[in-house]
Amino acid sequence: MTTNKHRVLLLPGWLNSDPGHWQSLWEQHFGYTRVEQADWEWPLRGDWMMRLDETLLADDSLLEAPAILVAHSLGCQLIAAWAAHSQHTARVHAALLVAPPDPERTDMPPQLHGWRPIVRSKLPFPATVVISSDDPYCAPERAMAMAQDWGAGVVQLGAHGHINTESALGLWPEGQVLLETLSRKE
Template sequence: MSADDPAFLIVPGLGDSGPGHWQSLWAGRGPAFRRLHQRDWNAPGPDWIAALDAELRRRPVPTVLVAHSLGCTTVAAWAQAHDPGDVVGALLVAPPDTPRVERLGGTSLAPLPFPSVVVASSDDPCCRLERARQFAHHWGARFVDLGPCGHINVASGFGAWPAGERLLAGLVRRARRVREPARAR
């Protein structure tokens, strides 16, 4: 890993991501990956946003957020209320549109202040495809429709998810291009 490589912060959703989930598999890939921990993975609320902020302040290095489900809602709420600091990008997979998002203050539709990609499925039981596309539009994110893939988790057949790794690598390249002019000043 070079000095230009960002760190990755895994931001799980409701119930955390179990051992076979692509987020958990990616988190085990080495020191560049770390995982956000919540006090109670079954009770989303303002403390989830506070935990994300605290973790980012604990390690102030260029970071790409890798969120799934309610983790996406957490990232959007955090970005609306906090200085993005060292966050250089976000991969937002399967953002939900369920009553549980209200526990996080609803889904922020404010533009994200860093490059981002929203990945959604045409048959996600937690969010209609068109709604996920609206989230991407409002957040200023690139939108990727995976087709019929459920909630993009273990239950829908996702393990290591190499295609997701390619999306993450593309996001990192985009984040570098955005950062280069800022560092040259």
């Protein structure tokens, strides 16, 4: 499924997005495509980057109408790492990065240590980072710094935790508006 003319690819974070998560609801209601990873429990940055490349290369229509990536949590770090190394970034029109975590924190689970250091290169496509003021996995200042390094715009959502199932956003219509806005960027 597309928004405007762009295919939408969903990039969940660590442990995937459960059925009540807004990403899962978007997949179900709007037909967006989830990029499935081989291992959601022990996410390896290189493996996840390769899987995103494979997904983008499997669809030649993305040469004409590049995809919009919609990431949650570790999926945001995936986009940053992938964009810094891939030769296929032209297949992406824009990215919506929701609740980027801070894997450099000392209290993060060992499964996420392979995502250090955070890749902070400027993204080669338009992006918007959505930040919660009380995200338990990333202080707002750190998320703002990542967004600035990535060259992304910022939307401060207020106190919505990790912007996941517990945030009770349902279909998250505000997120759909952000996605539609990104689809119109040149």
